[in-house]
Amino acid sequence: MEKHIYQTGLIGNCAYLAHVNKNTNIDWLCWPRFDSSFVFGKLLDEKLGGEFSVQPEGEFTSSQQYLENTNIIRTEITCKTGKYQVTDFAPRFRQYERYFKPLMLIRKIEAIEGTPRIRVKCNPVWDYGDKELERLQGSNHIEYDGAEEKIRLTTNIPVNYVMEEQLFSLNETKYLVLNYGGLLDAPLVSTAEEFFRETKDYWRVWIKHSSIAGFYQQHVIRSALVLKLHQYEDTGAFIAASTTSLPEFPGSGRNWDYRYCWLRDTYYVLTSLNHIGHFEEMEKYFSYVTDISFAEGDEFRYQPLYGITGEKKLVEQIMGNLSGYRGNEPVRVGNQAYEHIQNDIYGQVLISLLPLYTDHRFVFSERKDSANWIHSLLNKIERTIDEADAGIWEFRNMANVHCYSNLFQWAGCNAALKIALTIDNKELEDRATALMARAAAHIEACYDPERKVYTHAVGSPYLDASTLQLIMMNYIDPASQKAKDHLAALEKDLKTEGGLFYRYLHTDDFGKPETTFLICAFWYVEALACVGRMDDAVREFENLMKYCNHLLLFSEDVSEQDGSQWGNFPQAYSHVGLMNAAYRIAVKLDRPVFL
Incomplete structure (x- = not known):
């Protein structure tokens, strides 16, 4: 069996969480709470999970990364007609002496090379896939009716292209703003850009105000953000x-x-x-x-x-x-x-x-x-x-x-x-x-x-x-x-030969358990x-770093046979384990703490 690695990254704002796949689809998003029905749930069912993707026609390759020291994900797609990137984030920042964290997903689509031909699909579902939502077309938005609250997509892409899932040429930056139980009653482009800047700054300041020792600092930062x-x-x-x-x-x-x-x-x-x-x-x-x-x-x-x-x-x-x-x-x-x-x-x-x-x-x-x-x-x-x-x-x-x-x-x-x-x-x-x-x-x-x-x-x-x-x-x-x-x-x-632990x-x-618990x-x-x-501790810690996915995210369980990731993902326990182990080693080695 091929080695299994989860192909998603996590975004959120402490009001909701979403998984962004390397293929640009939102594979998992529950609204209005962490434990609500999914709105997008392809993670658990390809047919009934809905879809929210920004993909070209035909074959493509992709790469994905977090903007440094943030919970903002950027996915880059290369296809026969060019190259483009999708930036995904959940707005979060200080406003009016409290945290602004709306049930809002913002997607920014930019051409990098050529004139990519892309197709946007947005089909949220409800009641764990049992219920398709009715789509109502507006002048610059689509309303999805049938969940507990209305879901609205606001965009500067021609709405008919999204309704009909039609290919179009990406010759200027496009925005998709999906809201639950509300609507965007402000200018689309300037608001999306302002929210992006504020969110990016919020996460980077949060990390700057962290005291993180100089042992595998990049991994500890990502775990803290998770x-x-x-x-x-x-x-x-x-x-x-x-x-x-x-x-x-x-x-x-x-x-x-x-x-x-x-x-x-x-x-x-x-x-x-x-x-x-x-x-x-x-x-x-x-x-x-x-x-x-x-x-x-x-x-x-x-x-x-x-x-x-x-x-x-x-x-x-x-x-x-x-x-x-x-x-x-x-x-x-x-x-x-x-x-x-x-x-x-x-x-x-x-x-x-x-x-x-x-x-x-x-x-x-x-x-x-x-x-x-x-x-x-x-x-x-x-x-x-x-x-x-x-x-x-x-x-x-x-x-x-x-x-x-x-x-x-x-x-x-x-x-x-x-x-x-x-x-x-x-x-x-x-x-x-x-x-x-x-x-x-x-x-x-x-x-x-x-x-x-x-x-x-x-x-x-x-x-x-x-x-x-x-x-x-x-x-x-x-x-x-x-x-x-x-x-x-x-x-x-x-302990296993690969340094894992049952x-x-x-x-x-x-x-009997077949996978190790990270x-x-x-x-x-x-x-x-x-x-x-200490030599053993450092060696074993470094060995465990190979069990992350492409975004330094760790799963609950890991297979000793081939290093596959299994269990719920990303798992808070695993990231906690990484942070506490790195801290323990840093203290013992007297590594400096960066304040």
Whole structure:
């Protein structure tokens, strides 16, 4: 089988996300929210996914790149009649003391050589491809009726050419502005150009205000830009990925909807953004978590994931009308994992928000009811600390007392202890300390003294890459022989010849995993750096860089056999792993941080 690499790039503005294919088509765009029906969804069905492309007649070649330090994509097409480029972006910039981020996609089409003959197709759909939209022609626009709101395309291309999908000569710059639930009531060309300049400047200033060390800086910049797009700014929620149902490997059935906010994933995202000096995202997320924490009926436990506006019920449905990515069914909307018990998440919420109390750039006294909030989280830990759960990998029909879950309950209590010291609350200090000891007892019950390794759960012989975190979280002293032995045992069992890492190799609800999970390989790099194996850490990190696509974007899973990308894409987890591993190496190597 030919090596599989995703052929799209991601644009967005923290209100929506879209995937632009190298062939110019918008392969994925959900409106009005990250988790809404797709408007364009060829990613999951060639026939029912609609189309928004700018292509010539006949064969062509293409290349694609981001404008440096932005989330703006430029696609260059070479065909028999010439060469042209399409610039795609979602407007985002400061205006009237807030962020302007409309549900608007702007496409600029420019000739580079010759007089290319091109054809524009714009056929949005609705209800996951079940509904074609009625097209209504205006003088300079086309209105698409049948979605929740009207969709309007405004252009300086003759509207009949677009309606009839007719070839025309590109002899001047053309613009396509697609709006959801609104219209462009301003001049087309000057507005598109102004929005382009403002958006380009916004992203470049955001990067300039980042403190990024001089180790693989270009890759870290791209990963940071990708992660920023995964925050739904209206509420502060972060999603795991912009896509649903891209298979972990062909025919696996492991096709999941990742357009929701996992509390665990968000902890890792915020950690990586904190490393480069971005805290605005954390403050927005604090409001999101606070709303969840004090919602009626949520006093006992958190769900592992929520909708982007805090929805609790994310009922998983199979969309039988869609053929799936490259024919890989099923296509799922919703995620049954919202029903799972996953007890690591309380600790991760505490750790992710710890800087709000321990970093003096924040005024912790501005946080209302801090003691009550910490008490409520410690209550959740206390009630769940002895439970078997589904674990980080969300086993659907298997429950264990997982090492990873108790590690993050231990680490969360440690964070609570630090917050208690900051707010001078002795009662909280004592509770946190006692709960740390209880969590540690469960972790130690996972230790196998003969093999000198922590297994994935109490009473289990299996190894799991998530236990690398024991070293990274300083539960095991990274300088100790115990840390080196634990790392060596995981390395021996789970590392592949190509430098990738399996999550685990035992059978789960769907059989044995066939692809590696990319963030695990980055955790391995971090662990190498922690124990002082710096040459190995640098070598393994550099080796992982080859698993990106043409835009430095990384997938969830990678095939050890041929390096194919699989799973949802681009995956926030993978980009988080890259950023945290690069940061860990840079600190150890004392590489300068560029402020």
